[in-house]
Amino acid sequence: MPLKYLPNVVTLELDAARCNGCGMCATVCPHAVFAVGAGQARIGDRDACMECGACARNCPNEAISVRAGVGCAAGIIAGLLGGIGPASACAPSAGVKS
Amino acid sequence: MTGAPFVTGRVSTPAGEVPRASTALSWRDHWGTLFVRLAMGRMAYTVEPGLYAVGSPSPESPVLVSANYKLSFDHLRSRLGGLDAWILVLDTKGINVWCAAGKGTFGTDEIVRRVAATRLAEVVTGRRLILPQLGAPGVSAHEVTRQTRFGVVYGPVRAADIPEFLRAGMKATPGMRRVRFGIRDRAVLIPVELVIGAKLIFGVASVMVLLGGLVRWGYSVDRAAASAPGVAALALAAFAFPVVLVPLLLPWLPGRAFAVKGAWVGAAMALGLYLAAHAGVVNPGGRLELWGWMAGWTALASYVAMNFTGASTYTSLSGVYAEMKRAIPAQAVLAAAAAVLWISGRLAGS
Numbered sequence: 001m002p003l004k005y006l007p008n009v010v011t012l013e014l015d016a017a018r019c020n021g022c023g024m025c026a027t028v029c030p031h032a033v034f035a036v037g038a039g040q041a042r043i044g045d046r047d048a049c050m051e052c053g054a055c056a057r058n059c060p061n062e063a064i065s066v067r068a069g070v071g072c073a074a075g076i077i078a079g080l081l082g083g084i085g086p087a088s089a090c091a092p093s094a095g096v097k098s
Numbered sequence: 099m100t101g102a103p104f105v106t107g108r109v110s111t112p113a114g115e116v117p118r119a120s121t122a123l124s125w126r127d128h129w130g131t132l133f134v135r136l137a138m139g140r141m142a143y144t145v146e147p148g149l150y151a152v153g154s155p156s157p158e159s160p161v162l163v164s165a166n167y168k169l170s171f172d173h174l175r176s177r178l179g180g181l182d183a184w185i186l187v188l189d190t191k192g193i194n195v196w197c198a199a200g201k202g203t204f205g206t207d208e209i210v211r212r213v214a215a216t217r218l219a220e221v222v223t224g225r226r227l228i229l230p231q232l233g234a235p236g237v238s239a240h241e242v243t244r245q246t247r248f249g250v251v252y253g254p255v256r257a258a259d260i261p262e263f264l265r266a267g268m269k270a271t272p273g274m275r276r277v278r279f280g281i282r283d284r285a286v287l288i289p290v291e292l293v294i295g296a297k298l299i300f301g302v303a304s305v306m307v308l309l310g311g312l313v314r315w316g317y318s319v320d321r322a323a324a325s326a327p328g329v330a331a332l333a334l335a336a337f338a339f340p341v342v343l344v345p346l347l348l349p350w351l352p353g354r355a356f357a358v359k360g361a362w363v364g365a366a367m368a369l370g371l372y373l374a375a376h377a378g379v380v381n382p383g384g385r386l387e388l389w390g391w392m393a394g395w396t397a398l399a400s401y402v403a404m405n406f407t408g409a410s411t412y413t414s415l416s417g418v419y420a421e422m423k424r425a426i427p428a429q430a431v432l433a434a435a436a437a438v439l440w441i442s443g444r445l446a447g448s
Binding site for chain 1: 197199200231232234235236237238239240252255270272275276277279348349354355356404405407408410411412413414415416417418419420421422
């Protein structure tokens, strides 16, 4: 049974005018959100996006935008309590501020 | 730490000697895996960053990039039996590939640094790095290429698929590119979740045991002691059931928000407690205390499930914000109601 998260929440956007259809977004996406064809990528299953940001970071044309982060309630709570910003608490020894 | 137990020899290269890592895991490696899966010492389970060899690699052999969390490194090398390859271990501060990529420690800058520090360009002629696909959130492939003149190929999500990926000429099937979250993936997380949450629940249980001594206009240590085992057991059960059941039942629990899935587990537990109390199997106290427990169990199960979002492989930051905004007030109201009901019940029954 495929696991699906909340519908209509993600911030993923694709600027079709900048896209040259190289397909990097489809390669790096762990949830097969993108479909590429005819020299153009398009967002197929937007609700499957987990906002990891891999597509945006690997798009050579900067055609993709997404508010990337880690969907981790414990991290968000620890961040709010500790004032260190969200998603910093999942692995404290990394010692990196998000 | 090139004298690490998994190093079985040295390979000479123009950039100096490179340690050869075994592709077989020893009992020591398996023990290490077991310990970190039980949340023991997992923040200091590292290997030395740098270049390693598996088999007898040549300058044309592939270069696989990994993290310096030993579990990640072990996982990778144990899948490379019979292959000749290089492993470039990044300094991710002992964090696995995906989490480190989210933080940027498995990232463009560290790759550029590590390629230079290991003088990789002198060791290999095929100027190409194979990165785990889950490293992509931290890495800009075109930027790595611009700065190092090494091409970047994203390999499969799972190390187990690497041999097939290499055999197919570095082609990943669509299935190799998908992250899964099957029952085994979820089940292995349960011990760590139990250990991490234990602090919270032992705190809650201790406070409740102490409050169990409240009587009208005073406090009775005898009463606290008498009810302590029952109170502690019900408080620990409130935590242990959802921590185990939510991961196992995740796809079948109603709702998409984790807090909702957890609330269903909590409600089912509450119903079970109600029936057990009426059958005389457990004795949570009077009616007010029973309803206090039922509300508290539901609230805590919802909270526990919500905190499992970070361990899952498919929740987005926006989605978690959205569910927290609605779930936390509901959980707080339920928890407050639980406290009022339970304390009133204790006082009324005294």
